[in-house]
Amino acid sequence: MMEATRSASRESVLGNWPRYDAAVLGFRNYWYPVLFSRQLGRKPRSITLCGEKIVLVRDQGRVYGLHDRCPHRGVPLSCGRREFPGLLTCAYHGWTYDLATGRLEVVLTDGPDSPICGKANVRTYPVEERAGVVWVYVGEQPPPPVEEDIPAELLQPNLTIEGFTEVRKGNWRYAAENGIDEGHSRYLHRSAFWTTFRRMPAWTQGTRMVPSEDGKWLMRERGKAVFQDTYPRIGKWPPQPPWRNRRGGAVYHKLGIRLPGILINTQTGWSDYEIWVPWDEDHHLAMFLAVTEATGLRALLFRLWYRLWVRWVFYRGFNGQDQWMIEQMQIPPERLYRPDVSITAWRKWCQEQARGATPTAAAAPTEDWATAAAADYVAAEAATARTEVHAG
Amino acid sequence: MMEATRSASRESVLGNWPRYDAAVLGFRNYWYPVLFSRQLGRKPRSITLCGEKIVLVRDQGRVYGLHDRCPHRGVPLSCGRREFPGLLTCAYHGWTYDLATGRLEVVLTDGPDSPICGKANVRTYPVEERAGVVWVYVGEQPPPPVEEDIPAELLQPNLTIEGFTEVRKGNWRYAAENGIDEGHSRYLHRSAFWTTFRRMPAWTQGTRMVPSEDGKWLMRERGKAVFQDTYPRIGKWPPQPPWRNRRGGAVYHKLGIRLPGILINTQTGWSDYEIWVPWDEDHHLAMFLAVTEATGLRALLFRLWYRLWVRWVFYRGFNGQDQWMIEQMQIPPERLYRPDVSITAWRKWCQEQARGATPTAAAAPTEDWATAAAADYVAAEAATARTEVHAG
């Protein structure tokens, strides 16, 4: 009943973006990163992607993905073993599937001429490896080249990449909306050790969400930042102690998001990628990549700095505050405010740009997209205000 | 389906007291004790009262209560901080609410002239402190003075009060019915260390439930107690060893219950108050107060005696047996017996006296109330007997 209520109210609030609203399990027809290459060997691993159970296994250097369920007795194939080259064998009765095609090739316990061979096959998933990461395609349309779904920056040579993955509580959209959200950083993260020496604005004006030139990213263009202001009842806020001014230090240089849920957050000398992969209704897989162009000693120093500092102060400290909020968030209902234009623009972007839409809807964003997104926000804000009144 | 069955049968069994039956989340329009004053400082605390999430916070000596949900993104306000006097700020985006009115006063991250101020307010709850306890009002009617819902004894000066609170398994009605239940003490508690030297009856005759003079309490008037009897198949029961007779010691002197779920249990020299506060459907908050009129050295000795003896032997030992039963209890169905007149009278009391009833039903108890309650019990017993037959 709780669920029923929730769905009902969700509909009324997010009604402006029905495709986004329906994407509880993510957008299909995309390549998703799910593991680091180093995490996968010959031992099968089970993941959940867009609600589907998938077993991944490496054979002779390549990675394969199959539906993680033997049709015979419903046992996960990830309990089995890659016992013969190119084949995955179910632990229970030795049903043996071709890794590339999913065809039931051999049934060990029923003899060489088992009549069921070829008649109980399992679905396969396209898998690729790039940038030290395993990418899996989920969808019904023929997959595009994996490069199409990977930020070009990550495909360069001479990169040094650190990072980690974690299955976390919260629908993937909570995490993505928190990632692109313009407003929270200047309050929530003010107490993070990461920002101690950075000057953060009190508020900003005229932030716009604009498509990147290649049409892949939705970039957040900062407007005018006000670093201190005088508020009613509160007076001057925030305090800006002198050490906060060091290096004029902004928290990020460039920030953007792209489908199906990848954030780039350019820092001085390195980039932070945050990728939110739909797991099931209530969980997402978070993948974090800390990337720099470096080789040799500089690469080594970057790795050291990541492991001793960034990993803890940025990803556990600063980013851990986001995780805390994502776990607590419960929408709908919601009540939007001005900085949420970054969120509504992202919703509009998904609504219009996500693969699988009807041709009309999937049109490329026009030049006045930022204006359109702002108009969309105004409509949404009005809608949530109405909801509030009805609920009150 | 289990739930469906349960509700259905509940209806048929407790059909005599429909308002009581419906009060799964307690009776509204009452002041409820929820914390000790000493437990609450400037750090917000989240409670659940009658199924509603409430954040409590102390500011300049006063305690305030607000709905524990920021309308913006659904994050609990109890994650936030009382950062500015008279205001509570949400941890996520710095939405800042007036503690007294719930009005959204300032939105730090949207500048001094944020247009959403005053448009996304949260509900407030009346809060008072008396007798070292924080009382919160839940309901739709205008609240009466808090003193109306606090036992007068607790409002006296020169009291020494000890106690503790605990969220426990079981609907609040299970706990309240166990508290007023006349029958169980003489069997269940016979093995408690607390009763080792007290003489407890085998059974009693003519117990009556009568309203107190001020109409606030429903008092249990003990009838004739039989301390030992001869039973078929068992013979003499209970054994009454000589040490049980010491001090003629009854377990209580005076016992009564009042809405919305407060028990007084007068002991020699002190009183035990047990208050069952509706939390959610399956949990209640139990508050125990050990109260005596004493100051100076006598107060100190009482505190010492409470902490070394009463806390463990009475509240953990004796009362822990009640908690065990409350956690196990599953009604309906139920099958009433004679001593349950104490329970059915309490149900009838709630049915007729609880605030919010229609004027006719809420009439003051007449003088022959005890007789009416007994008649009600007979009807209920017959009803449960019928149920038994149908179920068999």
Next chain:
Amino acid sequence: MMEATRSASRESVLGNWPRYDAAVLGFRNYWYPVLFSRQLGRKPRSITLCGEKIVLVRDQGRVYGLHDRCPHRGVPLSCGRREFPGLLTCAYHGWTYDLATGRLEVVLTDGPDSPICGKANVRTYPVEERAGVVWVYVGEQPPPPVEEDIPAELLQPNLTIEGFTEVRKGNWRYAAENGIDEGHSRYLHRSAFWTTFRRMPAWTQGTRMVPSEDGKWLMRERGKAVFQDTYPRIGKWPPQPPWRNRRGGAVYHKLGIRLPGILINTQTGWSDYEIWVPWDEDHHLAMFLAVTEATGLRALLFRLWYRLWVRWVFYRGFNGQDQWMIEQMQIPPERLYRPDVSITAWRKWCQEQARGATPTAAAAPTEDWATAAAADYVAAEAATARTEVHAG
């Protein structure tokens, strides 16, 4: 919703055996083993059998079973005590029931003439002890002699019996079907230490399920075993290293199953009984008996061998692999293959032989039963193949 889907598809797949399909909580009108006699003393123990809560208690050498719920306030009688001979007393109000009849004989807290005596009785369950095991009857029909439901071998004198019980995840049918399943042993168990020195076939031909002469058991008659074969893409399988040939060692000599879920697995010099007792929808009680005909020193040596070797290498190692699969299994849907004739024959057996069927259906298996079972399998396999197609 998950449940709804599951039931729906279950119906379509197992539609050939509707009675078996409906037996989620087991077949009623049978004696079930639930405990070892040595596990039960005067302290009441609560079990769940076919979804019913039952309290077992020993009094003057005999074991009694009652519905584990006091009708008064719904407290489990297993919280109570056998305080008086022949009686069980509820912990809460001292309602005291006759162990043999379930009649409410005495209500301690309501005096010797409590009018409710005899009016709130609880259901009793027939209980017997044989072979060191407590057997409980659940059903509506008058119980047959317990000996009818106990394998005759277990009723012999001079037996030495070891074993253990465990409540495990998974519906009882998953466990029973795994037990009689012909196919999995030669793949799943190949890696168990128990089989290191035993030669196991690659596959077999012409396995038949035939009723035993007394009509009690459904025996698995091994066909021709092929110990090594040449498979496409794999070549020779399995490796048959010389040490596997030692003693020509088969994994079992004789294997059969009987209602309501008892497997006999005859080994050299001892028998392994595996009994799967329905607990609730998602759990079964597994009872394992290691039995040999021996007394004196030979009995002692058997016990030693069991405790140091069989308990760990057979029951934890070999049988633990089965438990792993039973916990993972999720059917329907399912997709049958040739060796599953052992499973479909068992389903057909239950369908036709389980007590409580209509007279026609419960006819004794005819002489061509094995042929009929094979035909049943072919029909079922075709049905699951169709399902596969529809699902694809």
